[in-house]
Amino acid sequence: MESIDYLAEERKKAEFNVDEMKIVWAGSRRAFEVSDYISKLVADDPDLSFIFIECHRGIQGFSKEERTMLPRKELFKNTLRKSAYSWKHIIDHQLSEEEAERLRYFVDEPAFIDSHLGVFIPAIKGQGTKEQLKKWLPLAYKMQIIGCYAQTELGHGSNVQGLETTATFDPRTDEFVIHSPTLTSSKWWPGGLGKVSTHAIVYARLITDGKDHGINGFIVQLRSLEDHKPLPGITVGDIGTKFGNGAYNTMDNGVLRFDHVRIPRDQMLMRVAQVTKDGKYVQSDVPRQLLYESMVYTRQALVTYASGALSRAVCIATRYSAVRRQFGSQNGGQEIQVIDYKTQQSRLFPLLASAYAFRFVGEWLKWFYTDVTQRLQANDFSTLPELHATTAGIKSLTTTATADGIEECRKLCGGHGYLCSSGLPELYAVYVPACTFEGDNVVLLLQVARFLMKTVSQLSSGKKPTGTIAYMGKIEHLMQCRSDVEQAKDWLKPSAILEAFEARATRMSVACAQSLSKFDNPEEGFQELAPDLVEAALAHCQLIVVSKFIEKLQQDIPGEGIKQQLEVLCCIYALFLLHKHHGDFLVTGYITSKQGLFANEQLRALYTQVRPNAVSLADAFNHTDHFLGSILGRYDGNVYPKLYEAAWKDPLNESDVPDGFDEYIRPLLKQQLQTARL
Numbered sequence: 198m199e200s201i202d203y204l205a206e207e208r209k210k211a212e213f214n215v216d217e218m219k220i221v222w223a224g225s226r227r228a229f230e231v232s233d234y235i236s237k238l239v240a241d242d243p244d245l246s247f248i249f250i251e252c253h254r255g256i257q258g259f260s261k262e263e264r265t266m267l268p269r270k271e272l273f274k275n276t277l278r279k280s281a282y283s284w285k286h287i288i289d290h291q292l293s294e295e296e297a298e299r300l301r302y303f304v305d306e307p308a309f310i311d312s313h314l315g316v317f318i319p320a321i322k323g324q325g326t327k328e329q330l331k332k333w334l335p336l337a338y339k340m341q342i343i344g345c346y347a348q349t350e351l352g353h354g355s356n357v358q359g360l361e362t363t364a365t366f367d368p369r370t371d372e373f374v375i376h377s378p379t380l381t382s383s384k385w386w387p388g389g390l391g392k393v394s395t396h397a398i399v400y401a402r403l404i405t406d407g408k409d410h411g412i413n414g415f416i417v418q419l420r421s422l423e424d425h426k427p428l429p430g431i432t433v434g435d436i437g438t439k440f441g442n443g444a445y446n447t448m449d450n451g452v453l454r455f456d457h458v459r460i461p462r463d464q465m466l467m468r469v470a471q472v473t474k475d476g477k478y479v480q481s482d483v484p485r486q487l488l489y490e491s492m493v494y495t496r497q498a499l500v501t502y503a504s505g506a507l508s509r510a511v512c513i514a515t516r517y518s519a520v521r522r523q524f525g526s527q528n529g530g531q532e533i534q535v536i537d538y539k540t541q542q543s544r545l546f547p548l549l550a551s552a553y554a555f556r557f558v559g560e561w562l563k564w565f566y567t568d569v570t571q572r573l574q575a576n577d578f579s580t581l582p583e584l585h586a587t588t589a590g591i592k593s594l595t596t597t598a599t600a601d602g603i604e605e606c607r608k609l610c611g612g613h614g615y616l617c618s619s620g621l622p623e624l625y626a627v628y629v630p631a632c633t634f635e636g637d638n639v640v641l642l643l644q645v646a647r648f649l650m651k652t653v654s655q656l657s658s659g660k661k662p663t664g665t666i667a668y669m670g671k672i673e674h675l676m677q678c679r680s681d682v683e684q685a686k687d688w689l690k691p692s693a694i695l696e697a698f699e700a701r702a703t704r705m706s707v708a709c710a711q712s713l714s715k716f717d718n719p720e721e722g723f724q725e726l727a728p729d730l731v732e733a734a735l736a737h738c739q740l741i742v743v744s745k746f747i748e749k750l751q752q753d754i755p756g757e758g759i760k761q762q763l764e765v766l767c768c769i770y771a772l773f774l775l776h777k778h779h780g781d782f783l784v785t786g787y788i789t790s791k792q793g794l795f796a797n798e799q800l801r802a803l804y805t806q807v808r809p810n811a812v813s814l815a816d817a818f819n820h821t822d823h824f825l826g827s828i829l830g831r832y833d834g835n836v837y838p839k840l841y842e843a844a845w846k847d848p849l850n851e852s853d854v855p856d857g858f859d860e861y862i863r864p865l866l867k868q869q870l871q872t873a874r875l
């Protein structure tokens with residue numbers, strides 16, 4: 198039966214070519230084709246799109262929207278089945294790495310495979326010697342071993358140098374003894390550890406001859422490759438159910454303790470430092486920070502994933518806002534679409550613009566990461582501090598904004614957004630730990646702040662800042678200039694926007710540096726001023742996102758109306774930030790309150806420009822209905838019949854009279870009858 202497109206009228210209003218925008222969103226025609234093909238493959242293959250569970254009726258299939266009703270143990274087993282099935286598909290069809298990554302993405306269930314591919318393998322690559330890569334990578338790539346990244350402990354996560362697990366070298370046997378000396382040294386959180394991983398990269402204090410050399414990574418086998426039982430001396434399990442039904446609970450985040458577990462010496466990852474057979478500790482000529490290199494990789498990857506998650510929420514909220522009508526009916530006509538309310542637009546459209554902004558900054562960050570890692574291979578470490586600060590900062594900014602944005606989209610969908618079948622509660626629950634893992638977002642901004650303070654202090658010594666901090670080279674101008682905006686439309690000029698963000702970021706950093714200089718003990722000052730430093734770091738990161746969006750627009754972007762739409766979105770992103778943080782821009786003296794009001798006026802005009810294109814801009818994300826997993830976000834907009842239909846699938850509706858009626862409701866009702874008779 199052909200379905201009716203309830204959003205057809207909206208789609209007719211588009212002033213640009215949606216198919217061309219899909220390519221811009223994907224990054225290239227080839228990336229679009231791969232994503233498009235794999236997302237449909239997943240949606241159309243029940244083994245990938247459905248959840249199969251054994252129950253009293255035999256094996257039953259459930260759709261993605263029903264996932265939150267299912268028990269964790271069954272969900273987990275189903276995820277194992279899907280991972281094995283996906284892996285077989287990848288091998289049988291010889292999928293490329295890009296296609297395989299897309300397959301994992303569209304299956305859309307957190308699983309051990311994420312830790313194996315996203316953290317375990319990058320850690321070996323970043324910290325292993327050539328010989329170690331040769332030995333371990335083929336095993337890992339063929340999934341003959343499955344690994345996780347065991348860094349965080351019960352007592353310490355953010356403070357990596359505070360980890361307690363020990364790796365003590367025993368020269369008599371040429372082995373390390375891995376040990377958990379305290380309860381708080383238990384490894385706690387690693388994804389894939391609880392029930393699946395056979396191996397882990399374990400971060401432990403390296404001790405030789407009684408001397409503590411700090412943290413290093415070690416490859417440790419945890420489970421038998423025969424029967425999967427924990428090896429002697431190892432206690433391992435899952436840490437328990439996490440936030441939200443379904444959600445991240447398909448992942449087995451684990452706990453791990455070692456009781457004097459011995460591993461061969463060559464299982465210490467030795468790119469950064471080595472221990473010789475006679476127990477001598479030798480530091481390589483590469484910086485110690487390379488121990489943290491895999492975190493840089495994953496933080497960079499999380500930025501592109503942020504745009505993916507935000508675009509899903511925005512797509513659901515935009516389509517639903519065009520379907521939903523409230524108030525304003527005249528002469529029996531239709532009510533107003535809620536998307537036409539300016540308040541709805543002022544909450545929704547900045548998120549739409551943010552999704553695009555995060556996409557482009559993610560694209561750039563991937564390029565930057567690749568560039569720096571190539572330099573690292575050639576022993577050029579000069580750009581590593583900038584890469585660390587940028588990945589930390591942009592990961593922090595984009596994941597915080599995305600988690601908040603998903604929750605805002607849920608509210609934008611009113612009451613129905615609170616239903617699990619809207620897809621938004623689970624999306625939020627799955628997504629929100631991204632603000633914590635791979636570095637707590639505040640801790641990461643403090644890293645950016647340290648980098649900025651160093652940059653400011655080096656300016657006087659004549660060191661020329663480059664890359665993302667090149668703007669600080671114009672410090673004299675940026676400390677004094679004033680916005681020349683005279684009317685609302687002046688805020689459309691990229692140069693006006695850029696200077697505003699550069700001046701604000703520079704002034705906030707310089708103000709922090711000046712305050713810091715008043716402290717005798719700089720570390721004490723840093724702690725005292727931390728909230729201001731975090732704000733300065735955020736201002737710098739917002740500047741990066743804005744400037745990368747502007748740079749994107751300087752490229753040749755073909756396609757009818759594409760560039761115009763992106764220009765509007767770029768201005769919305771920047772002016773929304775200016776409006777939200779306008780206190781910063783005012784206090785630092787770059788704009789007057791009148792210029793702030795012009796920005797807001799221009800923002801409202803931009804919302805009007807986006808309005809006819811909103812649904813199509815969301816369509817350009819090219820999300821399948823399966824991937825969205827949302828009745829409110831259905832492509833055809835057929836929301837109400839489907840919501841009604843879905844309600845009856847809830848297990849509570851399996852019978853008219855609920856279990857427990859005889860024990861708990863009937864006596865109450867009877868008691869009321871007796872009371873009434875009295």
Ligand SMILES: CCCCCCCCCCCCCCCCCCCCC/C=C/C(=O)SCCNC(=O)CCNC(=O)[C@H](O)C(C)(C)COP(=O)(O)OP(=O)(O)OC[C@H]1O[C@@H](n2cnc3c(N)ncnc32)[C@H](O)[C@@H]1OP(=O)(O)O
Nearest residue numbers: 283297298301314315355356357358486489585634635636
């Ligand atoms: C179905 C089948 C499919 C098959 C598919 C196949 C397809 C293949 C592709 C698949 C790809 C998948 C990708 C998925 C990605 C998403 C997966 C997400 C999973 C997430 C799991 C989560 C994992 C974790 O959370 S791991 C644990 C993370 N932990 C942290 O982040 C801890 C945070 N803390 C720290 O990083 C540090 O402690 C820090 C930085 C806060 C402090 O460091 P410090 O050393 O104690 O102190 P400090 O003095 O501040 O720093 C010293 C010095 O070092 C510099 N520094 C710090 N960090 C770094 C760094 N990372 N890099 C470089 N430099 C660094 C710092 O700046 C200082 O420098 P100086 O000032 O110059 O001295």
Ligand SMILES: Cc1cc2nc3c(=O)[nH]c(=O)nc-3n(C[C@H](O)[C@H](O)[C@H](O)COP(=O)(O)OP(=O)(O)OC[C@H]3O[C@@H](n4cnc5c(N)ncnc54)[C@H](O)[C@@H]3O)c2cc1C
Nearest residue numbers: 346347348349353354355386387388630633634635636639
């Ligand atoms: C779903 C999930 C998956 C994970 N997967 C893995 C994994 O695979 N492997 C792994 O090793 N770990 C993993 N982790 C752990 C994760 O990396 C840590 O939780 C994270 O690094 C934060 O550390 P923490 O829990 O110690 O938080 P804490 O540092 O205890 O943070 C608590 C609070 O203190 C604040 N705070 C901490 N330090 C400072 C400071 N210096 N200044 C100001 N404020 C501060 C933070 O901002 C936060 O508000 C995972 C976590 C989650 C939630």
